[in-house]
Amino acid sequence: MADKLANPMRTTLLNDKIEWYPVSSPEWPGDVRLYKVEKMLFHGKSKYQELVVFQSAKHGKVAILDGQIQLTEKEEFAYQEMLAHLPLCSIPNPKKVLLVGGGDGGILREISRHLSVEQIDICEIDQMVIDVYKQFFPEIAVGYEDPRVKVYIDDGVAFMKAVPEGTYDVIILDAFESIGTIGLELANKEFLESVARALRPGGVMSTPADSFWLEDFTVEDTVAQCRPIFTGSVRYAWAAIPSYSSGTIGFVLCSTDGPAVDFQKPVNPLDTESNGVAKGPPKLYNPEIHAAAFCLPSFVKEVVGARS
Amino acid sequence: MADKLANPMRTTLLNDKIEWYPVSSPEWPGDVRLYKVEKMLFHGKSKYQELVVFQSAKHGKVAILDGQIQLTEKEEFAYQEMLAHLPLCSIPNPKKVLLVGGGDGGILREISRHLSVEQIDICEIDQMVIDVYKQFFPEIAVGYEDPRVKVYIDDGVAFMKAVPEGTYDVIILDAFESIGTIGLELANKEFLESVARALRPGGVMSTPADSFWLEDFTVEDTVAQCRPIFTGSVRYAWAAIPSYSSGTIGFVLCSTDGPAVDFQKPVNPLDTESNGVAKGPPKLYNPEIHAAAFCLPSFVKEVVGARS
Numbered sequence: 001m002a003d004k005l006a007n008p009m010r011t012t013l014l015n016d017k018i019e020w021y022p023v024s025s026p027e028w029p030g031d032v033r034l035y036k037v038e039k040m041l042f043h044g045k046s047k048y049q050e051l052v053v054f055q056s057a058k059h060g061k062v063a064i065l066d067g068q069i070q071l072t073e074k075e076e077f078a079y080q081e082m083l084a085h086l087p088l089c090s091i092p093n094p095k096k097v098l099l100v101g102g103g104d105g106g107i108l109r110e111i112s113r114h115l116s117v118e119q120i121d122i123c124e125i126d127q128m129v130i131d132v133y134k135q136f137f138p139e140i141a142v143g144y145e146d147p148r149v150k151v152y153i154d155d156g157v158a159f160m161k162a163v164p165e166g167t168y169d170v171i172i173l174d175a176f177e178s179i180g181t182i183g184l185e186l187a188n189k190e191f192l193e194s195v196a197r198a199l200r201p202g203g204v205m206s207t208p209a210d211s212f213w214l215e216d217f218t219v220e221d222t223v224a225q226c227r228p229i230f231t232g233s234v235r236y237a238w239a240a241i242p243s244y245s246s247g248t249i250g251f252v253l254c255s256t257d258g259p260a261v262d263f264q265k266p267v268n269p270l271d272t273e274s275n276g277v278a279k280g281p282p283k284l285y286n287p288e289i290h291a292a293a294f295c296l297p298s299f300v301k302e303v304v305g306a307r308s
Numbered sequence: 309m310a311d312k313l314a315n316p317m318r319t320t321l322l323n324d325k326i327e328w329y330p331v332s333s334p335e336w337p338g339d340v341r342l343y344k345v346e347k348m349l350f351h352g353k354s355k356y357q358e359l360v361v362f363q364s365a366k367h368g369k370v371a372i373l374d375g376q377i378q379l380t381e382k383e384e385f386a387y388q389e390m391l392a393h394l395p396l397c398s399i400p401n402p403k404k405v406l407l408v409g410g411g412d413g414g415i416l417r418e419i420s421r422h423l424s425v426e427q428i429d430i431c432e433i434d435q436m437v438i439d440v441y442k443q444f445f446p447e448i449a450v451g452y453e454d455p456r457v458k459v460y461i462d463d464g465v466a467f468m469k470a471v472p473e474g475t476y477d478v479i480i481l482d483a484f485e486s487i488g489t490i491g492l493e494l495a496n497k498e499f500l501e502s503v504a505r506a507l508r509p510g511g512v513m514s515t516p517a518d519s520f521w522l523e524d525f526t527v528e529d530t531v532a533q534c535r536p537i538f539t540g541s542v543r544y545a546w547a548a549i550p551s552y553s554s555g556t557i558g559f560v561l562c563s564t565d566g567p568a569v570d571f572q573k574p575v576n577p578l579d580t581e582s583n584g585v586a587k588g589p590p591k592l593y594n595p596e597i598h599a600a601a602f603c604l605p606s607f608v609k610e611v612v613g614a615r616s
Contacts, residue, residue: 020340030366032328032342058338058523075521078605213383213550215366240548240556242521247555248548281606288603295600297386297592 021054021062023069027214028245033069035062041136046128053136059243061136063104065129072243076106076140079208079249081285082239082293084110086253087170087206088117089266089290094169095119098198100156101175103129108143111172112276116268121168123152123159125175145277157191163198171195173207192229201258202232206251212238212300213246220303222252230254235263236304237293239284251293264294329362329370331377335522336553341377343370349444354436361444367551369444371412373437380551384414384448387516387557389593390547390601392418394561395478395514396425397574397598402477403427406506408464409483411437416451419480420584424576429476431460431467433483453585465499471506479503481515497533504537509566513538514559520546520608521554528611530560538562543571544612545601547592559601572602 020034036057043052052064060073071079084107088094096119099107103124111120124130130151133141143149152159156175173195195205210219219236226234232255241249255261272281296304328342344365351360360372368381379387392415396402404427407415411432419428432438438459441449451457460467464483481503503513518527527544534542540563549557563569580589604612 030344030364032344034340034342036338036340056338213548238548240521240546242554242556244555246550247552248550283607284605286606286609289605292600292603295596297597298589298594299591301594 021052021056021064023064023067025068025245027210027216029215033245035059042132044128044132046126048126049129051128051132053132062243063133063137069243069245071104071106071140073137073139075241075243076104077283078239078241079244080106080110080140081282082237082289083107083172083174083206083208083251085270085282085285086237086251086263086290086293087172087204088114089268089270089285089287090253090255090261090263091169091202091204091259092267094268096168097121097170097172098123098163098168099172099174100160101125101173104133104137105130105141105143107172107174108146108149109140109276109278110143110282112143112146112148113270113274113278113282114268114276115271115274117148119150120146120148121150121152123154123156125153125155127153139279142277142279157194160191160194160198163194165197166200166203167198169200169203171199171203171205173205189225189229192226196229196254196256199256201256202261203256203258204232204261204263205230205254209236209250209252211244211246211248211250212297213248217300217303219250219252220305223304226252226254231257232261233263235294236296236300237263238296239289239293264291266290329360329364329372331372331375333376333553335518335524337523341553343367350440352436352440354434356434357437359436359440361440370551371441371445377551377553379412379414379448381445381447383549383551384412385591386547386549387552388414388418388448389590390545390597391415391480391482391514391516391559393578393590393593394545394559394571394598394601395480395512396422397576397578397593397595398561398563398569398571399477399510399512399567400575402576404476405429405478405480406431406471406476407480407482408468409433409481412441412445413438413449413451415480415482416454416457417448417584417586418451418590420451420454420456421578421582421586421590422576422584423579423582425456427458428454428456429458429460431462431464433461433463435461447587450585450587465502468499468502468506471502473505474508474511475506477508477511479507479511479513481513497537500534500537504562504564507564509564510540510569511564511566512569512571513562517544517558517560519552519554519556519558520605521556525608525611527558527560528613531612534560534562539565540569541571543602544604544608545571546604546608547597547601572599574598 024032039055063070099122332340347363371378407430
């Protein structure tokens with residue numbers, strides 16, 4: 001029976017040249033995605049990670065970090081806009097913002113749209129990431145052109161410990177595939193405590209988190225761990241992003257004790273006339289999509305709580 | 309450079325046996341997904357189509373219809389629940405429902421949850437689909453066990469033409485991958501006109517439609533074509549479903565002239581104590597997810613209109 005079934009991948013994969021680049025995820029086992037490659041553009045290793053960039057047939061340039069898809073040029077805006085604007089639009093008048101990781105510059109580009117922001121610090125451990133994005137993804141790395149941006153090449157954990165208490169209005173973590181998969185070891189708890197300490201009262205944090213489609217979806221543990229640390233509110237949200245393994249990614253949004261933050265009701269609309277260094281208005285984000293990101297499937301509500 | 313890159317698919321695909329089943333979509337070119345196969349279960353051809361069923365490593369049983377993924381056991385509920393409950397929960401007290409296609413029985417299972425419904429007709433062209441689902445997917449084909457269900461093995465276009473005017477409260481089309489890709493030829497217009505005729509005034513129709521991530525997203529044409537035919541309202545909605553090619557699928561919801569239908573505000577809540585022949589309550593659908601399905605990314609609003 002097996003012989004009768006068509007297998008269009010056979011021929012292409014028998015070639016020595018990589019015509020299809022395979023991307024699999026340990027968190028989403030049982031399927032593998034192959035991207036059609038037009039041209040390999042970069043393959044390098046830093047002290048920290050391995051980065052591959054290729055021109056794909058249909059998704060623009062694609063960046064692969066340690067074998068995992070980092071972004072595709074075609075869809076990167078979805079992740080960058082949601083991770084940045086969910087926290088930034090949830091509080092009035094954010095002024096000081098810290099980004100940990102996010103060396104590609106896309107989150108910087110999105111923060112740049114917010115005119116109230118006076119200071120944008122980024123702590124990225126790997127200079128290679130910055131250099132490669134500046135070379136191959138100028139529309140993403142454009143974020144570095146905002147004069148409010150100050151770059152610190154440093155380890156995020158060490159950097160965070162040194163931040164004076166109450167410094168930032170918003171901290172965006174873009175250093176981890178998801179905080180759900182880091183586990184609940186002490187290091188993570190200590191790191192999250194250092195994030196909470198670095199925020200002003202009523203300040204907000206956003207981080208990517210597990211997609212609710214993952215077999216080992218454990219965001220309830222993350223949410224439970226965040227609650228005693230971020231005593232304002234802790235919420236799970238999600239967005240549809242084709243390039244991630246299940247087509248969906250999660251986010252965890254937290255606020256510290258202080259002026260109440262209702263993440264589902266954005267209070268700080270984006271002025272789409274002023275886009276900072278970004279070219280044109282956001283492609284995905286708007287206030288309805290913001291609110292919808294917190295509407296959860298029933299099987300997710302059951303585990304993370306209707307109002308987590 | 310290419311040689312240095314790992315290619316985990318190489319070995320498995322060199323085998324004669326299909327260990328990874330490739331699924332590609334002409335609507336989503338440039339990437340191909342491979343599902344890890346544990347056991348091939350069925351491969352057959354009817355007069356109409358080719359159906360493959362295999363046990364996958366991580367997604368339960370998987371059904372492939374003419375090379376396209378039809379459903380995976382793990383995630384099928386998402387599509388079935390949304391395509392059924394978006395229309396059924398948008399009007400009070402639906403009584404007569406027609407399903408065109410949907411031979412797997414999953415939509416029937418979801419319609420079955422609605423106690424107000426007195427008549428559930430299904431028109432499916434291919435007896436093979438029904439038989440195979442009853443054999444391999446009993447939790448989906450359970451929909452046929454509802455005593456209100458009457459099965460017509462017939463061509464949907466011919467069947468629809470013969471339906472007396474104003475017969476149904478709800479018509480669910482599950483016969484096409486998406487109506488966006490059928491194109492705008494006269495046949496489609498005539499078919500949609502026959503659907504509108506078969507609905508009572510203020511009756512509703514749902515159909516799958518293009519994912520907004522597709523390169524050739526043309527739902528604006530479909531929406532524009534539906535407007536003069538369904539003179540109540542025409543709306544585009546979406547849901548995240550990992551097994552579909554972009555991780556997202558669209559829906560078009562239409563109502564005929566008559567009592568106004570506001571699709572974004574469900575008026576007919578599901579009584580989750582009474583699930584008909586379904587085992588347990590819906591896994592994904594709830595009123596918040598219903599409303600969120602109509603919240604569109606900015607680049608989609610631009611083409612289909614904020615209130616389509």
